[in-house]
Every structure is written in structure tokens, then in C-alpha cells.
Amino acid sequence: MASNFRQIHKTFCLVFLAVLSLSGAPTLWAQSTEGSKAAASVAELATYTGADRQARLIAGAKKEGTLTVYHVYPALSKVMAAFTQKYDIKTKAWRAGSEAVLQRVISEARGNKFEVDIVQNNAPENEAASREKLLQEVRSVFHQDLIPQAVPAHKEWVGITVDVWMAAYNTGKIKKEDLPKTYEDLLSPKWKGQLGIEGNNHAWFGALMAQMGEDKGLALFNNMAANNGISVRKGHSLLTMLVSSGEVPLALTVYSWNPEQVKAKGAPVEGLALQPLMAQPSTIALLKKSPNPHAALLFYEFLLSDGQKLLADDKFVPTSKKIEHPFTQTPVKYIDPAMAIDMQAKWTKMFEDTVTKRAK
Structure with missing residues (x-):
């Protein structure tokens, strides 16, 4: 009897819910x-x-x-x-x-x-x-x-x-014929006290090291920081303004649109594409x-x-x-967003140890 009652009750509930559904009445399921x-x-x-x-x-x-x-x-x-x-x-x-x-x-x-x-x-x-x-x-x-x-x-x-990371230089401080053609050129003593970098560019740095070969890239930037010094600034727009004022004659990492926008207002700034160009x-x-x-x-x-x-x-x-x-005809290397997330801790430490903690 108890079993029959449970079956009858179950059937009644199913029929009742079906009637409610057909009538458009709200049910607890619909609300949930x-x-x-x-x-x-x-x-x-x-x-x-x-x-x-x-x-x-x-x-x-x-x-x-x-x-x-x-x-x-x-x-x-x-x-x-x-x-x-x-x-x-x-x-x-x-x-x-x-x-x-x-x-x-x-x-x-x-x-x-x-x-x-x-x-x-x-x-x-x-x-x-x-x-x-x-x-x-x-x-x-x-x-x-x-x-x-x-x-x-x-x-x-x-x-x-x-967003293409590129260098930017003050045209009043640096002659075009003296510009570096590669990152290796920045090891020259003539760049001592001339270089600046944005302080949150760990993704750019990590991806650049991967392109250069990590050992080779780290050795290059370690020597650059030790011998010529790299000043660290917060913000790409700020760094570009410091280039235009001459305080930082050559910035290594601004966005391509930064120098173009201030140049349009008369600032003595030009962008410089050093390969590999990261974006x-x-x-x-x-x-x-x-x-x-x-x-x-x-x-x-x-x-x-x-x-x-x-x-x-x-x-x-x-x-x-x-x-x-x-950049339609310029080689650009794109950073994989998923890799940038997965490698963030490593790339951040590399950037800090090599550049930001040794800023001059």
C-alpha cells in the first residue's frame, strides 16, 4: 500500500507541474x-x-x-x-x-x-x-x-x-647617423647614462629573451645595465615625455603610438624599430x-x-x-597571451633581476 501511495503521489506531482507549465504559471524550477x-x-x-x-x-x-x-x-x-x-x-x-x-x-x-x-x-x-x-x-x-x-x-x-614596443629617441640629443642598429650596439660606452626603460615591461623582456636566446639575451642586458646603466620609469607615456624633454635621450620601450602622438604636437621625438620587434x-x-x-x-x-x-x-x-x-611591411613578433600568463612569474623575476633592481 505504501508503495502504491508513493507512486500515485509521484504521478500526481508530475501532472500538477505539467499543468502549471502549460498554464504559464511560474514554477520553482523556472525561478531557479x-x-x-x-x-x-x-x-x-x-x-x-x-x-x-x-x-x-x-x-x-x-x-x-x-x-x-x-x-x-x-x-x-x-x-x-x-x-x-x-x-x-x-x-x-x-x-x-x-x-x-x-x-x-x-x-x-x-x-x-x-x-x-x-x-x-x-x-x-x-x-x-x-x-x-x-x-x-x-x-x-x-x-x-x-x-x-x-x-x-x-x-x-x-x-x-x-601595441608594438619600440625605442624612441630625442632628435636634438642624438643624431640619426649615431643611432644603434641592434641591441648589441647599446653596449657601446657612448650610451652610458643615455638609456631608459618602462618599469613594467616583463612580458616584452621575457619574450625578447626567448627570441634572442635566453642566455645570450640575459648576458647582453646584464652588461648593458652594469656598464651603461638603464633608468627605469613608470608609464610609457611618461617615458616618452621624458624623451621629448631630453631627460632620457633614448628609451628602449615605448608603444609605437607614443612618439607619433607627441611628435604631431611638435616634440623632438622619433621612434626607432630595433629587431626583434615585439608586439x-x-x-x-x-x-x-x-x-x-x-x-x-x-x-x-x-x-x-x-x-x-x-x-x-x-x-x-x-x-x-x-x-x-x-608596420604593414615590418617584421613583428607577437607575444602569445597564454604564454605571457603562464610565464609571468619567471619573466617578472628575470626583468627585475636584470634591469629594474640594477637601475641607475
Whole structure:
């Protein structure tokens, strides 16, 4: 009897839940999966490739009315302004350094706070966010216009520009004919007290050592630091300004766009490409729990289309293959973002032991 009663009760419960489902009445199951349904809608929208994709994004973005962007590039403010002008979608932005942006995204997610839609950061930092399962795969028709290094297999971030590390020199302090042609040339006594470097370039340094051959590269920089000295400064833009003032006649690591931007304002600065030339993409990513996914994806597409020209006009190196730039014909070695994460501890220690702790 007890067994029959349990079977009857089980059958009744199943029928009751089915009736509730058909009538549209809410169930405990439906309530508990509300969050996963919202996440699925972001994924569905991000991977939708139908002919009406753009129309859907625009219509949805108009209803959302806004989006929030965390970013590291100061220049992204200009792109956001252009986006607002084109679509009348307001943008809220928060800007900080790459590590601070990554940490905020992670800490907010762990605290179940989901306010950010798009994050712009260096490739290793957004790859770290991908490992935290925070980013959404996006399929975009504009991916086909980009260099291969800008589109990883998982498509959870995409490169919008390329940060190329290069040297920069003060044209009033150093004659063109005296410029070094290789890193080995910097061992000459004439560079004593002339050199500077940005203090957080461990990824550049580690990847450069791998290209040179670790033993050979470390010996070269050890000799350079010991004999000629390398002053360490925080910030690529600051280091470029110190080159323009003549305080640092030759900087080893600025971004390619740094000297171009200050040169356009009349500063006596030129960039110098010493091989091997190292680079990494600067990227954008859509958050899995974006509160404004239509506006976020519309901005994503804008950055890969109209935004490419805007960034190129501001001296950045675009990832679009359709736009010419100074490095189109120049050999560039790209840092693997995953390797940069896995090797961070080793590369940081190498850089500190060889350069920053011996700064003069």
C-alpha cells in the first residue's frame, strides 16, 4: 500500500507541474534558472549571424539606451563619443591600468555584481578573464577583416589595435647617423647614462629573451645595465615625455603610438624599430553577464569597423587588414597571451633581476 501511495503521489506531482507549465504559471524550477536563461540570451545574441543581426542590435540597443565600458586606452573615449554620436547610445566608462581593470572585473563577478558590458585591455589580461569564465564568445562578420593574431580560437576577445614596443629617441640629443642598429650596439660606452626603460615591461623582456636566446639575451642586458646603466620609469607615456624633454635621450620601450602622438604636437621625438620587434594586441571582450548585450555588441562591431579608422587616425596600429600602417611591411613578433600568463612569474623575476633592481 505504501508503495502504491508513493507512486500515485509521484504521478500526481508530475501532472500538477505539467499543468502549471502549460498554464504559464511560474514554477520553482523556472525561478531557479532565471539567471541561466539571461546568460543564454547573451550567448544567443553574441553568436547569431543572421542577415538581420545589425538591425536586431540597433533595435535592442535603443531600448537599453546605454552601456558600460572598462578600459585602459585613453583614446577609447574618442571612439565612445563617436559611437554615441552615431547611435545615440550613452556610454559610461571607467579607466585604469591593465591589472586594475582585470582585478575589478574579477572581483565584481565574484561578488555577483554585473554592471560592465565591454572590457578593453591587453591580450594577456583579457585571456586571464577568459580563464575565469567571464567572457562570451562573439561571432562577427568583421573578424575576417582582421589579422590572425587578433582573433583567438575561442573568440572570447578580439584585438582592436596592436601595441608594438619600440625605442624612441630625442632628435636634438642624438643624431640619426649615431643611432644603434641592434641591441648589441647599446653596449657601446657612448650610451652610458643615455638609456631608459618602462618599469613594467616583463612580458616584452621575457619574450625578447626567448627570441634572442635566453642566455645570450640575459648576458647582453646584464652588461648593458652594469656598464651603461638603464633608468627605469613608470608609464610609457611618461617615458616618452621624458624623451621629448631630453631627460632620457633614448628609451628602449615605448608603444609605437607614443612618439607619433607627441611628435604631431611638435616634440623632438622619433621612434626607432630595433629587431626583434615585439608586439601584442590590445583587445575588447563582451562579458557573459552583460546587462546591455545589444548595445555592447553594437559597440563591439563599431570598434571593428568605423573605430579602426578612428584609432588609426590617432596613430594607433589597427588590426584591420584593410588599413595601411607603418608596420604593414615590418617584421613583428607577437607575444602569445597564454604564454605571457603562464610565464609571468619567471619573466617578472628575470626583468627585475636584470634591469629594474640594477637601475641607475
